Every structure is written in structure tokens, then in C-alpha cells.
Amino acid sequence: MSTAPVVVAGASMAGLRTAEQLRAAGWTGPITLVGDEPHAPYNRPPLSKEVLAGKAGFDSLAFRPRAAVADVEWRLGTSVVRADLARQAVELSDGGSLSYTALVAATGMRPRRLRCPGPTAGRHTVRTLDDAQALREALTAPGVRVVVVGAGFIGCEVAATAMALGAAEVTVVDPLPLPMAGPLGELLGGALKRRHEQRGVRFALGCGVTGFEGEGRVTGVALADGRVLPADVVVESVGSIANTEWLDGNGLDLADGVLTDEHLRVGGRPEVVAVGDVARFPNARYDGVPRRVEHWSIPTDTAKHAARVLVAHLAGTQHGLDPFAPLPTFWSDQHDFRLQSFGAPALGREDVRVLDGDPDGDVLVGYHHRDRLIGVVALGGQQAAAAAARYRAELLRQPAPTA
Template sequence: MRTVTVVGASLSGLYAARELRTQGFDGRLVIVGDEPHRPYDRPPLSKDFLTGRAGEDHLLLADDEEIVALGAEWLLGTRARGLDARGRTVLLDGGRTVSTDGVVIATGASARRLPGDGLVGVHTLRTLDDARALRAELADGPRQVVVIGGGFIGAETASSCAALGHPVTVVEAAPLPLVPHLGAEMAAVCAALHRRGGVDLVTGTGVAGLRGTGCVTGVELSDGRTLPADIVIVGIGATPNTGWLVGSTLALHDGVLCDEGCVTALPQVVAVGDVARVGGSRAEHWTSATEQPRVAVANLLAGRTVETARSLPYFWSDQYGARIQFTGRRRDGDTVRLAEGELIDGAPADGGFLALYERDGRTTAVLSVDRPRPFTRARRELARGQSRAQPAAL
């Protein structure tokens, strides 16, 4: 290959560019990014950046020296508009094109929105520009904040807003936040963190609409109640950025469909990160975005799938001064056993706890709240067990 184009200039795109150089590609490297910013880290946006403990310089994923060393052509603030049928030309804004021998799709995902979220005071939190706008509005003094969605982004943002002194209410349509990830028993434990942080949690009801003319004034719930709101933060998940690929020959279904080596139906096109559905699943986690590029690039340069990306799922979240870590593959019906610490009134005690999910006498997943060292050991043991087991056994 003489030219490789990485479409997407965030975490997974940068890691793919690094891997291309590390694995010996010395040809023309083009990196296309729809945001004007150099690659930055997204997890701090809802935490230290939002609270003002970290500036924009702390978000950068690559310094000037590395940017130069990569020897890439950076096309930032440029949106990809299409990929030709053979995957050899990337179409850009304004009718420009990039002829290429290989493509790494790393376009990520965009925050889902609600009807009427064009009102002043309604925010999503996915990009640096999102975080800038929300941080500026939160600096205007105590405001009534309503967070729609109790997932990781919603919980972290609620925690940051509460730390800044704003009264916060979290609305979650499910009976408990994080049930799909943690199961009902442990989700109830983590829900208690909201109460510990002084945040109101409203569960089991959806959002019927937003109220206000020009500026948001409230959130109307599906049960008929209306919550007053000066600021509304919508955290209801993300949609993979595949619209620019419609009309190409690539298979799209909640992401770009790939085999277990991140390779699409076109061997010269691979996909990584939030946009990639690898081996039947799509993982919107930092670790997937950093681990998949190594395998994807190896397969791209080989012209076929020679390696697979089958790492153990892992994610973490910082909420209300607690660090939640989870690894493995939980299924409904798994039993949960506390291995470390205790719970007081359904909430983590000081020092946290370690919980093991088990099925047929085997550990399938591990959850930790403020128990980083035992979690690291358990994660390592679980990964070793996975490497010895057949995939179907997990």
C-alpha cells in the first residue's frame, strides 16, 4: 500500500495511525477529522474538564513532537461524505477526494438527541465543543439541572454538576440505571451513589418532551409530572457515524459490520472504535478504541484477516468520588457474590467492594467500587480463564 487514509481523528483514529507507523507502513498517511481539534481524550469531558480541574491542554492525546513524527497529512475540520464502491476513494466536503489504497474507518458515534433540544440550555456531552458550552453555562451560578439518562455519561455529568453546587435530578426510563451492564442487584447498589452525592433519582418513567420558548424551563415526564429545569443534559446513548457510508458496498447495521479482525467486506477497509461492529457486537468503551487498531492495522497491511480482536470487555466510570470498574460478560441469571468489603444500607461502605458474577461455578465478570488492586488481580485471572476456555463457554 502506498496510501492509507484514516477517517476519524479521535482516539481510535490516532491509535490506528500510530499502529500503521509501528507496524512498518512508511507510505502516505492521511487523517481526516470532522472536528477542528487535534485528537483529544473524551472521558475527562464529563469529569475533570467539566468541573474546571483540567484544562484543554490536559485532554490532548499527542504532543507536537508525535504529530510531526507521524508524518501524516491532517485534514481537520473536514467531513467525509462518501466512500466509493471499491473503497479506493474517500469523498470529502466540497467535492474533494482522497485516492487511497487502504481505509481505516474510525468515525466514532454521535450523541442521540431529543425532539426540541434546540432550546437554549439543552446540551449533549460528546465533544469538546459540547463540554465547552456546558461548562460555560454552569459557571453562571447555581442552576436547576436535569440529566436525562442514568448511564455512564449521565451519571458522571450529574456527579460533576452536583460537585459544582448545582441541584441535580437524574431521570432514567428503566427501573434502575445501568441494569443492562450490571444486573438489577448491583445496579441498585450503584444507584445509591446518586443519593450519596445529593442527587435526586427519578426512575421508571420516560420523557414526554421539553418545555420552554427559546430557553428550556422544564422537562415533562411520561407520567405527567414536570420537572423545572434551567439546564437539561441529554445522555441517552450514541449513534454510530455511518451516514457517510450509505451507498458504499459496506454492510451497515448499528455500525460498520466487521469480522473478528475488524475487517469489512472489503479487505482494504477496516473499522475500529465506536463505529465498528466487530464479530457481532459494538463496544463504546475506551479500551476497545485503543486495542482494536493493532489488530485492524495488521489485517489491513496483510490484505486479509490474520489476527482477531477478542479482548475481555472492560470499562470504568468515576461518579461521586467513587471509581466503578467492570470487566467480563455478564448474562441474566448469573449469581453475584461479594468478595471484598460490605454494603451499608445498600450503598458501598468506605473502601468499596468487589463483586464476582458467577455461572456454573465459573467467574464470568467482576465489578469493583473503589477496590482497584483486587479488581486488577481478578481481571487478570478472568482474562487467563477466557484464553483457556472456548469462546462459547463465556
């Protein structure tokens, strides 16, 4: 009897990286990747920036898989609809089923949608290549009025790109009082807002959306304060939902993504791991509270750790790894400036200090927890980002803060 494959549910960045890392860790057996999108894995960040702006083609996004995964089986345009962890088997959307030796949950997220009343045509999200292609077409129509709902990473990036594409009006709506307030706090949230405003972006903050106007197609966005913002194009960037329904019925904690242990294993089963932004893992570098992390670096970090743990289990050896403890990092390019972060600024929002520069120019901000630096964020040009990088080594050296 031939060996059952390692089945990777999800064929995006986290799935690809895990397959590559399984090979790097010594797994020579079969690997099957199952992914609902018809496309081979591609890089998503440019979907709200360079590619949306037309500076890079959609075909520039494809990852170049390592040669070591040339022999893996790809089931694209297919999703895993159910898993039976006790039987070590999954069912696929095409009616097929697969037994597995080990299972990797890499199904990622999908955009959350607003449930308010009104037409759906003209409302966009940005998660997939197909989403971005449709949005680019809408944004490049002459004189469009754009309303972006949600002032997080994607909302702020799309607003900047829409301005660059020549939109007549771009307004960002959010119930919070500042853009990106969650990850950045007030000081940088305020600085970010001013920069956007100087470049023509309008804000309607502290105000939720109650509905969409229009017959058959959206023409306006109704706000809780009674205003209606005229809109030809609406972008919903209001967070995301973990794709975990396929794991229902296995007794797992799927409250917000797939809960893992400190080695990314799931449900006490050594042959099941979760990777990428669907994994809710404790970070031993910080307080040990399990969190999902949607940063671009996480698929690669989780893939490397989970693959080593999995291959050691399959080989009947000890993995010998310390608990997973990645140093978070994120960036965001908006207009002509970049945000660059290292560490966990969100855990130090109560004690924010300007380390260098000033908030209206290039600025480097430190976030502290119990008087110790826990994260840095630079806002500005290349020099500011380079200044943030100089703190990376210090943040890496620090022991975990005790909660």
C-alpha cells in the first residue's frame, strides 16, 4: 500500500511555503495541495497597491515554487469541505475524498462583508486576484467617487491607490476615530490621517455605515449620523473571517481561526498543524495568549516551524524546537510613504514615545510595555524604515514580558 499524502488544505502562500518546508525538513513522501482559487499561489500585498495601480501586471504576482516541490499534486479550483480527523480523511468540493498521513490547515481568511440593506453591485473587497481585477476596472472609470469602508491596512492602501488612479473623490469611513488605530494607536493614527488628508483623501470617522442606496447598483453610502456619501464604487475592508467551517464537528476550538499549541499543532493531534493567518497560536515571545496574525511574514514563519514539527513526528523523532516565537513585522505602503513595524506595537499602545523625528515628517515611534520597548513603527520615507530596522535586533534579544 502506498503512503497517503500530507494533505495541505489551502493552496495560497502558507500552503506553498509549508510544502516547500516539508521537503526542506526531509519529507520525501507525497504532498497534495487543495485550493479553492483556480490560480497557482500568488503574492497578495500588491493587490491593493502596485497591481491595483497598474504599475505591475497581475502575471507578476505568481510565486516561483522551489524545485523541491515540482512533484507535489495540485488540486486547484477545489476546496476541502469536510475533515474527519479521527479517520484521517478529508472530503473535497468535487465529490472526491483523500486519506492523509498528516493534515495542514492553511485555508486562510475571507473578507467580512457588511450586512446592511441595499444593493450589492458596485461593492468590492480586496482579497483575491479576481477581486483586485474587478476593483481596478471600477476605479479606472473616469471621475469615480469612491467610498472605502474600514480604515485599516487595506482600506488606507486602497484609498491611496484610488487617489493615484484619479478618482474624483475618495472618502474613508470607520467607526473608530482614527485610521489604523488598532495596530498603531493615537499618535501615528493621527499622523496618518493628516498625511492622507494632505493628499486629498477625506474621512468620515467615528461613524458606522447603516445602508447602501441605489436601485440595483450602489449610488451612495448611508451613515449612522444621517449623511449619505455619493458613491460609484464602494470598497469594504472591514476585517476578515477565518475559513474553518470544513473543520467543524471535530471538537476543535475554532472560535477565531484554528487554535494551536505552541508548536502549531491542532487538537492534541501530532499529525495536524495550522499555518498562515488561519492559525491562532500563542507567541512565546509575548504573553502566550493565542492570536491570529494576518501579517505577510506569518505564512513563511509558521510554515517553517510547523513543517519541522510535522516531519519529526512522521519520522518518529523529536523536533527539538523551542516554542514558536516569531518577531512580528509588517509594512504598509500608502501614497508616497511607508509604515514599517517590528515587534508588537499593539501591546504597547498605552506608552508611546517618539524615538526620532517628528510626526509630520519622518518619524520613528516606540511602543512600551512596563517601561520596556516592545515594538517600533516608522512612518515616512526609506530613512525612517531603515531607522526602525535598527531596533529589530534589540526587539529580538528581549525576553518575553511576563503578563
